[in-house]
Amino acid sequence: MSRRASSSGQQRRAHGASPAHAPTRVARPRSGLGTVAVLGGGNMGLALVRGLLEVGEGAATRILVSSREVSSLRERLAHLPVEIAGNNREAVAPADVVVLAVKPQILPQVLMEVRGHLRPGASVVSIAAGVPTSVLERSLGIEPEGVPSSIGVVRAMPNVAASVRASATAIARGRSCRPVDLERARRLLSAVGLVLEVDEELMDAVTGLSGTGPLYLFLILEGLSDAGVKVGLSRTVSSELAIQTLVGAAQLVRATGEHPAKLRDLVTSPGGTAITALHSLERSGLKAMLLDAVEAATKRSQELGAHWRPRERDPVPSDTEARPA
Numbered sequence: 001m002s003r004r005a006s007s008s009g010q011q012r013r014a015h016g017a018s019p020a021h022a023p024t025r026v027a028r029p030r031s032g033l034g035t036v037a038v039l040g041g042g043n044m045g046l047a048l049v050r051g052l053l054e055v056g057e058g059a060a061t062r063i064l065v066s067s068r069e070v071s072s073l074r075e076r077l078a079h080l081p082v083e084i085a086g087n088n089r090e091a092v093a094p095a096d097v098v099v100l101a102v103k104p105q106i107l108p109q110v111l112m113e114v115r116g117h118l119r120p121g122a123s124v125v126s127i128a129a130g131v132p133t134s135v136l137e138r139s140l141g142i143e144p145e146g147v148p149s150s151i152g153v154v155r156a157m158p159n160v161a162a163s164v165r166a167s168a169t170a171i172a173r174g175r176s177c178r179p180v181d182l183e184r185a186r187r188l189l190s191a192v193g194l195v196l197e198v199d200e201e202l203m204d205a206v207t208g209l210s211g212t213g214p215l216y217l218f219l220i221l222e223g224l225s226d227a228g229v230k231v232g233l234s235r236t237v238s239s240e241l242a243i244q245t246l247v248g249a250a251q252l253v254r255a256t257g258e259h260p261a262k263l264r265d266l267v268t269s270p271g272g273t274a275i276t277a278l279h280s281l282e283r284s285g286l287k288a289m290l291l292d293a294v295e296a297a298t299k300r301s302q303e304l305g306a307h308w309r310p311r312e313r314d315p316v317p318s319d320t321e322a323r324p325a
């Protein structure tokens, strides 16, 4: 089935009995990841390495990490069963899965360095924010049109909670992506949290919601913690209660599968505290603020991504075509 044929509108259709509007939970992989090369030993790269190590046997048989500064990497990876590669080419050569975990602005130079050095059959998983799979494929010399490619590309957007294995991650297929690439990306990223598949054009929306999402909730937690102090609780008690309330509410929504509005109704008794607080929140426009914030972050992600778009135009307009008359 073609990539497009399985899509429903913009959102990828779920398999089986799942509703058409839901993103696909990617099928369980049948095998481990083999050798994984992580290019970029920063926050996200090392979060993935630690996640894979915590999953343990069966996740990856061998992990290689490359970074700009090898000595500090050595310190951060001390005592972990991970190999430090001398450079990016050395890292990708034996890898079944190559993770691109450098900053987007560094990525072109890294792609140029490893182009032609990946082993046939390898899967490339990029977590670089905003970089389209078409740019990755072209930079790596993968031509997915016509002959099937021997290297497949998947793009992912995790969030900062990957460092505690609680990321909400979306993945999207490149045109070169084969079932094995998608399976590997799911296995890799599920080591650090939840993984859902969406169509690539929704990656800016994902960035606006779950990529940037921890920030919204940090702010809400900060506000709740301050509020507890304002009404007389100690900072410690207030923060702990706020954190557990957030985690508990999220767990309840997930466990019941109910719409949050329905659960809100359940806790809102006539003349009680909840309806009084709700009135205050509605007057302040909390929900509208969240809608605005996610929309603004999505637009910003689109703006930042525009940087990559001219390189996607095919054919490139001639000098005269590009210039206004």
Ligand SMILES: NC(=O)c1ccc[n+]([C@@H]2O[C@H](COP(=O)([O-])OP(=O)(O)OC[C@H]3O[C@@H](n4cnc5c(N)ncnc54)[C@H](OP(=O)(O)O)[C@@H]3O)[C@@H](O)[C@H]2O)c1
Binding pocket: 039, 040, 041, 042, 043, 044, 045, 066, 067, 068, 069, 088, 100, 101, 102, 103, 104, 106, 109, 110, 127, 128, 129, 157, 158, 159, 160, 211
């Ligand atoms: N942080 C997040 O919450 C988040 C969420 C989603 C996606 N992402 C994406 O994840 C990627 C990594 O982000 P991060 O937060 O982990 O950044 P980071 O902590 O700065 O890590 C990037 C790493 O890449 C290394 N590096 C620089 N040049 C390199 C080269 N030529 N070859 C190999 N490694 C090189 C850097 O080394 P030096 O420090 O020595 O320069 C650094 O260790 C980014 O593309 C970002 O868009 C991040």
